[in-house]
Amino acid sequence: MSKARKGAPPAQGLAANSLAQGSAKRGDRSIWCPLAGAADSKRKVYHAAYCGRGRCLVRTTFLLILVLGVVLCASLGFAQTRTSKTLDIYVIDVEGGNAVLFVAPSGESMLVDTGNGGDGAARDAGRIMAAVKDAGVTQIDHLIITHYHNDHIGGLSELATRIPIKEFIDHGANIQPGPNIDPVLARYAELYAHAKHTVAKPGDKISVSGLDWRIVSAAGEVIKTPLSGAGAPNPYCADFKPADVPKTEDDQSVGSYVTFGKFRTVILGDLTLNRQFDLMCPRNRLGTVDLDLLARHGNPNSDLLVYPLHPRAAIMNNGTRKGAPPEAMKVLFSSPSIADIWQMHFSLLSGQEYTVPGIFIANLLDEPLAAMPVAPVTPPPPGQQAPAAPQHNGTAYYFKVSAQPDGTFTVTNTRNGFSKTYKPEAKSD
Secondary structure, three states, X not given: OOEOOOOOOOOOOOOHHHHHHOOOOOOOOOOOOHHHHOHHHHHHHHHHHOHHHOOOHHHHHXXXXXXXXHHHHHHHHHHHOOOOOOEEEEEOOOOOOOOEEEEOOOOOEEEEOOOOOHHHHHHHHHHHHHHHHHHOOOOEOEEEOOOOOHHHHOOHHHHXXXXXXXXXXXXXXXXXXXXXXXXXXXXXXXXHOOOEEEEOOOOOEEEEOOEEEEEXXXXXXXXXXXXXXXXXXXXXXXXXXXXOXXXXXXXXXXXXXXXXXXXXXXXXXXXXXXXXXXXXXXXXOOOOOOEEEOOHHHOOOOHHHHHHHOOOEEEEOOEOOEOOOHHHXXXXXXXXOOOEEEEEEOOOOOHHHHOOOHHHEEEOOOOOOOOOOOOOOOOOOOOOOOOOOOOOOOOOOOEEXXXXXXXXXXXXXXXXXXXXXXXXXXXXX
């Protein structure tokens, strides 16, 4: 079992400007301290009042008090870094790609995927950096690349010019080489050559302070032993028929199960239905979660995955015309446990018929349609070029999840400020 080394923390200290401003934020030990802030002026007073009379012992005493005060402030600053009790998760709009930032109460960070490449790289890197700024982190301690498709790794090169990345985690060799992805992976190899690089395997634990981060799938394989408390027979397996299709990079996705106190969530990249079956059948190897960070951009997830996970809420990182088709939404709406589905975009594939109420949707279009269609839009047959999707290149909004150790979590839609808190389920006697 491989373990990831915690990335070096950013430089911290009792900087004078931080003291003057009275700052006290996660990841920074600076807090306001009157003793330290008034050091120079008070020392001059003691010089004039006492040292001129030969009583410099007082000056020495004051300096000792000053040193003790600074030490006290430093210790208080250390405690301040631990007063934030929430795990914060930012589900970022990268136009149907994937980028999710986790920030533990310690300030340690994990980013899962980096959004799109090509023309969307600068846009998506900027959106990730907006979440990074809100979180108050100065480096990415760990980065998981779930698999090598451009909507998951394409933005990496651009992002790496904007923030240090300490560790790169992936599933190993690419199984879908091609002219579009090969240059991206060549640049990726250059980046991880100067950092820590970990090839994840099912069953690995990634060291993130305050979190239990378990790898449950990678390189086409899944965990063989159920997680603690899991392993019950899965009644939804009987009707599933695995598809006879070639394996792709989606099958290779690095999937993670994350625990913070009693709060649990899962993020599986683009894990295919066949691999979901391997993971969940005949026994549920994952157990349950509080929040499902839906795989595959909201494209169909099998009921054999969604239902036994028993999430209270689900977040979908879909695009305007990518993810959230009717067949996927029917599974989610039929879930016996999901209270709410939060969508990154209104889905034209679902129309109003299957899309959630607007209060749960993070992003609109640059030029909204006169009327959003009620009926789902039928995608073109395979091989035919679809009309261009509606554009969304303006202000982008994300979902922010703040989870508490008791299992309570709050989801906030940053477009409209709407928040909803989900309390832990009461256990029956």
